Amino acid sequence: MNAMTRTFSASLLALALQAGFAAHAAQPAATAQSAARTATVDGDHVVTADGVRLYYKDWGPKDGPVVTFSHGWPLNSDSWESQMFFLASRGYRVVAHDRRGHGRSSQPWDGNDMDHYADDLAAVIDALDLNDVTVVGFSTGGGEVARYIGRHGTARVKKAVLVAAVPPLMLQTDDNPGGLPIEVFDGLRKASLENRSQLYLDIASGPFFGFNRPGATPNQALVQSFWVQGMQAGHKNTYDSIAAFSATDFREDLKKFDVPTLVVHGSDDQIVPVDTSARAAAALVDGAELIVYPGAPHGLADTHKDRLNQDLLDFLEK
Structure with missing residues (x-):
């Protein structure tokens, strides 16, 4: 694969990394909630009703206000460590799990779709008996948060945050002409x-962190961290997730948000363009607050971590 091909392929995958699985027929709410309630805790894993083991971190004081973090593709909960350390050090209980098929969680052959992702988040919240939760999602994790609220409601949710998130819809359809054509995702x-492996290196060294912009100096530590997390994930799971994040329609999910919501995005996001994601999502959520970071790339949780940390804290303390 020559340099031009790698760059093109990286841009394609980078653009499609995050969007959401072609909506499987949603389970009835009662069924989804029942499945979440049957989850159990086994050490540092939550075991779901279908036997998937979800690795999770639970940092900070157990009596502190709760914040959950849902990560992007193909990463894991390690990608949130800056925000988790910052908030846990300030009295918050922060919980993040590795999505099924990613990180240290099980790699099931089936179920790599947004409905299962959302139900897994519900399993973690219910198994740990978390209440008044602020649910935070980055990129594909933003879709996970949106589908969680769409399927499980906000009985346990106090606030929501979407960071460089994929909703409302990434795929180009008749009623979403601004989306990306299916050929992009087929290429991915x-x-x-x-x-x-090469694809993850190309994405991290290019558009994810904005290292492909003129004058940018690539940070090899960030590139390596992205690659390591990606390679920990299952091949089949990450492959299926390309469909999961590219075709899930979150528009109806967003309309069900009835809690204070913060939407954060970078103006130079080459992976999830701000106009078709954050601006559109904020317009669908009643009263949502939108903050756009000038010049920030998709991976702003690292490149702009100090600002994001403070914006999260300010939102939590309102």
């Missing part, structure tokens, strides 16, 4: 099968 699947 092809690139993932050919050499996903």
Whole structure:
């Protein structure tokens, strides 16, 4: 794969990384909630009703206000460590799990779709008996948060935060003409099968952190961290997730948000463009607050971590 091809493939995958699975027929709410309630805790894992083991971190004082973090593709909960350390040090209880198929969680062959992702978040929240939770989601994790509220409601939710998130819809459809064509995602699947290790390096060293912009100095530590997290995930799971984040329609989910909501995005996000994601999402959530970071890339949780940390704290303390 030559440099031009790698750059093109990286841009394709980078753009499609995050959007959401072609909506499987949603389970009835009662069924979804029942499945979440049957989850159990086994050490540092939550075991779901279908036997998937979800690794989770639970930092900070156990009596502190609760914040959950849902990560992006193909990463894991380690990608939130700056925000988790910052908030836990200030009295918050912060909980983050590795999505099924990612990080230290199980790698099931099936169920790699947004409905299962949302139900897994519900399983963690219910198994740990978390209440008055601020649910935070980055990129694909923002879709997970949106589908969680769409399927499980806000009985346990106090606030919501979408960071560089994929909702409302990434895929181009008749009623979403501004989305990306299916050929983009087909190209991503092809690139993932050919050499996903190279793909992750290309994404991290290019558009994810904005290192492909003129004058930018790539940070190899961030590139390596992205690659390591990506390679910990299952091949089949990350492959399926390309469909999961590219075709899930979150528009109806967003309309069900009835809690204070913060939307944060970078103006130079080359992966999830701000106009078709954050601005559109904020317009669908009644009373949502939108903050756009000038010049920030998709990976702003690292490149702009100090500002994001403070904005999260300010929102939590309102």
